[in-house]
Amino acid sequence: MSALALACLGGTAQAQEMASTYTRLAYDTCAKAKPDEDGVSVRHCAGHGGVPVIWTAGDDSSAVGFGAKPADETVVDASFFEAGTTIEWRGPKGGKAQTAILRYKTGQRIGKLDGSRLVVYRLGADSASCIIGSVDGRTPDANAQARKLADETAAGFRCGQDQRVTR
Numbered sequence: 371m372s373a374l375a376l377a378c379l380g381g382t383a384q385a386q387e388m389a390s391t392y393t394r395l396a397y398d399t400c401a402k403a404k405p406d407e408d409g410v411s412v413r414h415c416a417g418h419g420g421v422p423v424i425w426t427a428g429d430d431s432s433a434v435g436f437g438a439k440p441a442d443e444t445v446v447d448a449s450f451f452e453a454g455t456t457i458e459w460r461g462p463k464g465g466k467a468q469t470a471i472l473r474y475k476t477g478q479r480i481g482k483l484d485g486s487r488l489v490v491y492r493l494g495a496d497s498a499s500c501i502i503g504s505v506d507g508r509t510p511d512a513n514a515q516a517r518k519l520a521d522e523t524a525a526g527f528r529c530g531q532d533q534r535v536t537r
Contacts, residue, residue: 503535
């Protein structure tokens with residue numbers, strides 16, 4: 371193998387340095403779409419790097435999707451959940467975000483959301499997104515675990531095919 375080929379292979383084998391950017395959204399100030407037949411409110415917000423953030427809220431829960439084609443999937447395994455307002459966007463330093471991390475309050479009763487999950491989303495180049503997995507937000511190192519899940523799983527995760535990771 372030539373020295374040039376070895377140099378190229380060595381360059382791709384090195385791990386990219388990942389970085390975070392944070393945005394905070396006030397969903398009630400985002401563009402409002404017409405509610406669906408069930409009365410679910412939908413808001414379209416501008417996310418980091420032009421990635422659309424789609425916030426939906428019913429009487430008892432709210433959720434977020436990313437991009438023009440977010441997967442239609444259950445956010446967390448809880449009866450009720452509420453999307454947080456701070457989004458952590460992760461990707462190669464100086465590059466486009468590949469994942470988004472969002473904290474949800476969770477619970478089994480309306481008015482008593484005493485749990486927490488950090489949900490990790492894969493952001494596809496095709497404007498599609500899906501949930502890679504989630505981390506128990508009550509653990510002391512939850513943020514670090516969510517970042518690790520994002521960094522190690524996003525590139526190879528196949529939306530609609532691969533199983534979510536729960537930690």
